[in-house]
Structures are given as structure tokens and as C-alpha cells.
Amino acid sequence: MSLIVDEQQRLSLIQPFRVWITSALSPTCLFLIPNLLxxxxxxxxxxxxxxLLDLEGTKEDLQGLKMETEDLAAPLLYQVTIHTDLELAFQEADVIVLLDDQWSDDSDGENEEEKKNMIKSITECYKEYGRLINERAKKVVKVMVSGDSFVNLKCSLLLENASSINCCCFVAAATQLENEARVVIAKKLNVTTSDVTDVIVWGNISGSFFIDLQRAKVYNYDGAIKGPAFFSQPTEFQDLVRYQRAAVTSKTCRTAAMSAANGILTVLKAWSGTGRTDQVLSVGVICLGKYDLPEDVILSVPVTFTAGKWSVVPEVNIEDKLRDKLRLSATELRQEKELATESVTSGEDATTH
Structure with a gap:
């Protein structure tokens, strides 16, 4: 009996590093789990x-994912828990990765009513997520939003509803988009993707974004790659990047889960201190006093990570064309936030009548 008591006491003293993943039955999660360990x-x-949290999943499916995770026999793995509701969500979380995504049946873009319904659903979910993160997660938690739809808005909703947690604890991942831009450039110049570095994604990650090459470097290219001062990149390039992911999903008939997971892991490594301190990554953050950008929306900007904290890269030129693009992104994001506010207000009105 004393041995049992001693073992229970020993287990109670163990403080594992807690990683929460929402929409855990998504394909992206399958690629994440082995690398997170x-x-x-x-x-x-x-x-x-x-x-593992999935509000739309079944316990049976989550149990299967739990068993598969345990079968990895990873030395760092202490425990796997599964959740289909928010009863224990984000308790003592050190890291939270949010993979929830909404999909439209309209391949060319959702209509206005459908967009409003999507934003209403997102708002209800992420306001509650934010409130629970505020109440239950550690105050130094690292929170990352990833996905294909309304990524900046989701991150903004979390931040606004988790007021006791520093805004620097929340980021929206733009690294998948950044890597897709590197692929397009590499194909154009006939080099490997790893030869292309320091590509910047500005703006609304899943909306009006802009790919900036002012700091980009290309290695192992046989020829001149620096254009004259009057040279500007064609709009075709922006479009090629925008449709890169769609081209992948149309051929595989599934989400680009592997590249999404890779983008998430790249940011987590940098945030945890295992990446290069001079590595420039694009993430969606609140830009307090930086580049004279609006502070009321989450915008993707270039950052570096040092000692577990991100900082916006200071030596970047914001020329008129880029500033116009950022204003467009900010306007778009404010409109999304207005729709989110309207959805909450209309929901409250419906409840009171």
C-alpha cells in the first residue's frame, strides 16, 4: 500500500510540458505530433x-489517434489525453496550436451570406477559446493560429478575450505562405527552395497579403538576380503564390497538411530557441508602434526570435506601394472584425427576444 501511495505522490510532482492542439483530427495534426515530441x-x-481537442470529432476517432501517438514510443511523451468538449480545455497549457478551419463550397470564394455565417461561427468559437486560455493556460503560454481561413481574425479574437496574457504570446502562422512563395521563386530561377531565404509576407495571411522580396536572397543561382532600381515584380508573381496551395490541394484532393505542419514547426522551433537568431520569419502579430502600422488588427510582418520572444525586424523599407497594400489589408481585417462584432450583437438580440 505504501508503494502505491509513494508512486501516486511521485506522479503528482511531475510537471510535464503541456501542448494542446485543436481540431486534432485534421490531417495537419498527424504530421505535427511526431515532430512535437x-x-x-x-x-x-x-x-x-x-x-488532443476536437469539438466535431468522436471519442472513438480521438482514441485511435491517442493510441497511434502512444505507439510512437517517443522518449519525451508522458501522456496523451483526448477531449470532445471544452470542460478541461487549455488547462495549464504551455503551447496551444489552433488548427480549426472553415470551408466554403464555393471554390471561387464564398458569397456574402456564407462569409457572415463563417465569421459568426468563428467568432463564437474563438471568443470562448480566448476566455478559456485567459482563465486556464499559463501566463507565458505560446499560442499559434494556423489554417486557410480568417487566420488573422482568429488570432485577434483570442487576444481580445485573453486580456491577462501578454499580446506577444499570440501569433498567426504565415510561414506556409512564405514557403509557397519560395517554391515559386525557386522554380523560376531553377534553384532549390532552400536556396531562397528571407521572403516576407505582409498583411492578411488568408486574405489580402503581399509577398515582399526586398530582403530576399537566392543562393547557387548562375546569373544576376538583382534588378535595377526601377524594376518591379509583375503581379503574376503574387498570383502564382496565391494559387500555389490551391494547385496542390486540387491534385491531392486534401488540405496541404504537410506544408502547414512544417510552417508551424518552423515557428515553434524559432520561438523555443532552436532556430537561427538571424532567421527572418513572417507571422501575424499586433504591431505596437512599428512601421507606423495600425495597432487594432493583427498583421503579418517580418520578425526574428531571440530567447523565446519575437521582435519585429526594424530595417525594412515601407514604400508607397507596400503601404497601400497594408492599408488594404487593415481595411479588410477591420471589416472582418465588424462582421464578427455584428454576429455577436445579433446573437445577443436573438437571445433576449
Missing amino acids: SAEVFPNVSMISIH
Whole structure:
């Protein structure tokens, strides 16, 4: 009996590093899990608990994912828990990765009513997520939003409803888009994707974004790549990047889960201190006093990570064309926030009548 008591006491003293993943039955999560259980992503961590949350999934499906995760026999894995409701969501979370996504049946873009319904659903979900993160997660939690729809808006809703947590704890991942731009450039110049670095994504990650090459470098290219001062990149390039992911999904008939997971892991490694300190990554953040950008919306900007904190890259030129693009992104994001506010107001009115 004393041995049992001693073991229970020992287990109660264990403080694993807690990683929560929403929409855990999404394909992206399958690629994430094995890599999350790695010292390369989370250095100086001795044990990791994976908490799988899927509000639209079944316990049976989540149980299967739990068993598969346990079968990895990863040395860092301490525990896997599954959740189909918010009863325990984000409890003592060190890292939260949000993969929830909404899809439209209209391949060319949703109509206005459908967009409003999507934003209403997102708003209800992410306001509650934010409130629970505020109440239950650790105050130094790292929160990352990833996906194909309304990524900046989701991050903004979390931040607004988690007022006791520093705004620097929330980012929206733009690295998948950044890598897609690198692929387009690499194909154009006949080099490998790894030869292309420091591409910047500005603006609304899943909306009006702008790919900026002012700091980009291309290695192992046989020829001149720096154009004259009057040279400007064609709009075709922006369009090619915009449709890169759609081209992949049309051929595979599924989401670009592998590249999404890779983008998430790239940011987590940098955030955890295992990336290069001079590596420039694009993430959606609140830009307090930076580049004279609006502070009321989440915008994708170039950052570097040092000692577990991100900082906006200071040496970047914001020329008129780019500033116009950022204004467009900010306007678009404000409109999304207005729709989110309207959806909440209309929901409250319907409840009171």
C-alpha cells in the first residue's frame, strides 16, 4: 500500500510540458505530433503531454489517434489525453496550436451570406477559446493560429478575450505562405527552395497579403538576380503564390497538411530557441508602434526570435506601394472584425427576444 501511495505522490510532482492542439483530427495534426515530441522543437523539456481537442470529432476517432501517438514510443511523451468538449480545455497549457478551419463550397470564394455565417461561427468559437486560455493556460503560454481561413481574425479574437496574457504570446502562422512563395521563386530561377531565404509576407495571411522580396536572397543561382532600381515584380508573381496551395490541394484532393505542419514547426522551433537568431520569419502579430502600422488588427510582418520572444525586424523599407497594400489589408481585417462584432450583437438580440 505504501508503494502505491509513494508512486501516486511521485506522479503528482511531475510537471510535464503541456501542448494542446485543436481540431486534432485534421490531417495537419498527424504530421505535427511526431515532430512535437522532439527536443529539436522543445529543448530543455523532459516530458511532454499532448492534449488532443476536437469539438466535431468522436471519442472513438480521438482514441485511435491517442493510441497511434502512444505507439510512437517517443522518449519525451508522458501522456496523451483526448477531449470532445471544452470542460478541461487549455488547462495549464504551455503551447496551444489552433488548427480549426472553415470551408466554403464555393471554390471561387464564398458569397456574402456564407462569409457572415463563417465569421459568426468563428467568432463564437474563438471568443470562448480566448476566455478559456485567459482563465486556464499559463501566463507565458505560446499560442499559434494556423489554417486557410480568417487566420488573422482568429488570432485577434483570442487576444481580445485573453486580456491577462501578454499580446506577444499570440501569433498567426504565415510561414506556409512564405514557403509557397519560395517554391515559386525557386522554380523560376531553377534553384532549390532552400536556396531562397528571407521572403516576407505582409498583411492578411488568408486574405489580402503581399509577398515582399526586398530582403530576399537566392543562393547557387548562375546569373544576376538583382534588378535595377526601377524594376518591379509583375503581379503574376503574387498570383502564382496565391494559387500555389490551391494547385496542390486540387491534385491531392486534401488540405496541404504537410506544408502547414512544417510552417508551424518552423515557428515553434524559432520561438523555443532552436532556430537561427538571424532567421527572418513572417507571422501575424499586433504591431505596437512599428512601421507606423495600425495597432487594432493583427498583421503579418517580418520578425526574428531571440530567447523565446519575437521582435519585429526594424530595417525594412515601407514604400508607397507596400503601404497601400497594408492599408488594404487593415481595411479588410477591420471589416472582418465588424462582421464578427455584428454576429455577436445579433446573437445577443436573438437571445433576449
